[in-house]
Amino acid sequence: MTSSGAFFISFEGIDGAGKSSHIEAVHEALQQRGHRVLLTREPGGTELAEQLRALFLHQSMDALTEALLVFAARRDHLCQRILPALSRGETVLCDRFTDATFAYQGAGRGFDLAVLRQLETWVQDGRQPDLTLWFDLPPDVAAARRAAARAPDRLEREDLAFFERVREGYAQRFAEQPARFARVDSAASMDAVRAQVLQAVADKVG
Numbered sequence: 001m002t003s004s005g006a007f008f009i010s011f012e013g014i015d016g017a018g019k020s021s022h023i024e025a026v027h028e029a030l031q032q033r034g035h036r037v038l039l040t041r042e043p044g045g046t047e048l049a050e051q052l053r054a055l056f057l058h059q060s061m062d063a064l065t066e067a068l069l070v071f072a073a074r075r076d077h078l079c080q081r082i083l084p085a086l087s088r089g090e091t092v093l094c095d096r097f098t099d100a101t102f103a104y105q106g107a108g109r110g111f112d113l114a115v116l117r118q119l120e121t122w123v124q125d126g127r128q129p130d131l132t133l134w135f136d137l138p139p140d141v142a143a144a145r146r147a148a149a150r151a152p153d154r155l156e157r158e159d160l161a162f163f164e165r166v167r168e169g170y171a172q173r174f175a176e177q178p179a180r181f182a183r184v185d186s187a188a189s190m191d192a193v194r195a196q197v198l199q200a201v202a203d204k205v206g
């Protein structure tokens with residue numbers, strides 16, 4: 001929590017795990033409790049970062065380029081939107097943040113974690129979410145949900161083994177920083193997932 005009483009909450013998980021389906025419920029619950037809320041996403045959230053997102057999702061590139069693009073987008077997003085919102089006392093709900101980079105580029109692509117840690121330090125200067133909701137779901141279930149919902153983008157065309165590694169990457173971050181994370185069993189029904197999510201937010205925000 002910042003000195004102004006605002007919270008920074010991130011939503012994480014493999015593609016199709018259910019983040020987007022529940023972020024709006026958190027938004028509404030916090031607004032009903034009187035919070036002013038910034039709802040945003042990564043990569044994205046600013047004009048520049050949204051342009052980087054379009055490149056990231058649709059152009060092929062190597063893992064270092066992926067990492068540099070998402071951290072460049074993150075730097076702009078943090079400086080232009082997230083930090084100013086927190087300073088104004090707004091609570092920030094962010095659909096993905098740096099745990100995604102460790103999970104996708106680190107665990108998924110096998111990119112050097114030490115380099116990612118260095119980039120994380122330069123770009124964020126110690127700033128981490130106050131709470132990270134990790135929507136955890138087996139990759140085969142997530143793939144079936146995605147297939148029923150939409151056409152895949154570049155990352156979503158990766159195979160199940162890739163998403164197993166990404167899931168393991170999230171589990172690793174969870175193990176390293178348990179106080180920051182709440183694991184959500186995303187295999188449960190929509191209503192049961194929403195209840196877990198709202199409880200985790202209430203436990204943190206009060």
Ligand SMILES: Nc1ncnc2c1ncn2[C@@H]1O[C@H](COP(=O)(O)OP(=O)(O)OP(=O)(O)O)[C@@H](O)[C@H]1O
Pocket residue numbers: 013014015016017018019020021022135145146148149186187188189190191193
């Ligand atoms: N608990 C659930 N039970 C059944 N279906 C679900 C559940 N949660 C989400 N879904 C469905 O799964 C699909 C993917 O969900 P959603 O778009 O919220 O995932 P996501 O984590 O935001 O994915 P991405 O990160 O790739 O955008 C949607 O069609 C959604 O309706």
Ligand SMILES: Cc1cn([C@H]2C[C@H](O)[C@@H](COP(=O)(O)O)O2)c(=O)[nH]c1=O
Pocket residue numbers: 015041042043070095096097098100101102104105155156
């Ligand atoms: C922040 C971030 C994201 N990604 C990947 C994860 C997803 O496949 C896409 C974003 O799409 P979504 O529908 O908004 O979830 O980008 C990544 O690989 N690395 C990152 O740091």
